[in-house]
Amino acid sequence: MNLIGIHAGVWVGGWSPEETRLALGRAKETGYDLIELTATDFSAIDTDLVRQLLDEHGLAASASLGLTFDADVNNDDPAVVQRGRDKLGGALDLVHRIGSKYLIGALYSTLGKYPTAATPQARANAVAAIRDLAAQAADLGITLGLEILNRYETNLLNTARQALEFLDDVGADNVTVHLDTYHMNIEEPDFVRPVQEAGERLGYVHIGESHRGYLGSGTIDFPAFFRALVDIGYTGPITFESFSSAVVDPALSDTLAVWRNLWDDNEDLARHAHRFITDGLHSARR
Template sequence: MNKLGVHALVWAGDLSPESTRKVITQTKAAGFDLIELSLHGPKVMDLSLTRDLLQEHNLEIGCSRGLTFDADISSEDPAVVSRGMALLEEGVRITAELGGAYFGGILYSAMGKYAAPITAKGRQNAVESLKRIAELAQKKNVTLGLEVVNRYESNLLNTASQALGMLDEIGAPNVVVHLDTYHMNIEECDFMQPVLQCGERLGYVHIGESNRGYLGSGTIDFAQFFHALAMIDYKGVVTFESFSSAVVNEQLSNALAIWRNLWDDSMDLAAHARGFIAGGLNAATKAKLHR
């Protein structure tokens, strides 16, 4: 069985001590194995408390973030690149301090809509920066995941093939592809070929519906996606991600354009998602075994 995770924004919009306690206890109560914490605003997090709560509830941790336009390693401005590097170094350090082994997301550019295509120099800056971050992460036993996102959230990696090309350029064993069904639904031709293309270089998965709400309420062909995961014998984490204006982290919610309320009951949403994902993965594995 794959370990199943859930994004913290299903439960709370910040990581204050009170919210952190809620996030971790509710994640355990809903039956998940891992909680993914967004590091948009990590300075408010009590690392010691978070680490203790994770151990108390026997939960694993993954961390994620996207860069900002004033701290973007794909910029041509060295000062902007330097600020982006600082955010990535901080993310690796926090992940390791919490006992985590995965730090992913839009680590290669700002999270937002660009006004122009990536430049050759900007791409080169991103690759060189990630080479250095990968070295730091490897020393701390952290894997970096490059999340492939849609054209409105980055101008650099919008498809699995683009991410694989960047992995080749970075050339580090601890950098993997991170696929997300929400973004695949916008940019990829189907939910099968990108997964098969990635193969063993697929290191992390986000499960999100086309409308960001309840799984099965939108247009995504989850059966095809789960079948593809079974075909490559994917053993990694599968994390549920959903956003609503009911739970708001202002910086992240605005960047993701979460303008409407898709759900109110976090536990009902999460419990439904866990059952949906586990059922889909099991069905795909059984179908593979009986071929």
């Protein structure tokens, strides 16, 4: 059975002790198995408190981040690439310290709109950085999930096929494809073929609606997607992701263009999403 997760951005915009307790407590109360931490500013996260609360609530965790233009392994400048490598190393240490097994997101790239296409050298630098990170992660029992993003959030991996080619170049078993229905809706031809193409190399899934609001209220073909996951025997985490200006993360909301309120009641949203995902998987398995 899949771990059903929820992104911390549904609950909080930061990682003060009060916000940490609220996010993990609400995740447990609304039925989730896993909480995804936003590790954009991982220095702000009290890893001892997080690990204590994960144990208390019986929750698993993952951590996600995207790189920034001044610290980006998808770059031609060696100094910028090194800063990106350092950021990835810090995020990996955070994942290890909280006892998580998943570091996911735009690990290979800035999370943002590039002004030009990726150069061959920038792509090679990203491949080398992920290969080295994977070796460190393997020693810690950690899996990396490379999230495929739309063209406005990366210039490197926009489709499952591109990600699989990138994984082939990296050549590490603990580096997996991370699909997100929000991005698939923009870049992929449908919600089935990318899942089939990824197959056993699919390691993490984000469930998000086309407008990032309530599941089932947009244009995503969730029945087809859930059926595809079941058909390939996917057993990894399935994490709900939604953003509204009702919850502001200073390091993330502007980057993701969260300009409007798609919801105000995050508890109702979370409970609805949990039912939607579990019912969708149940129907797909019948």
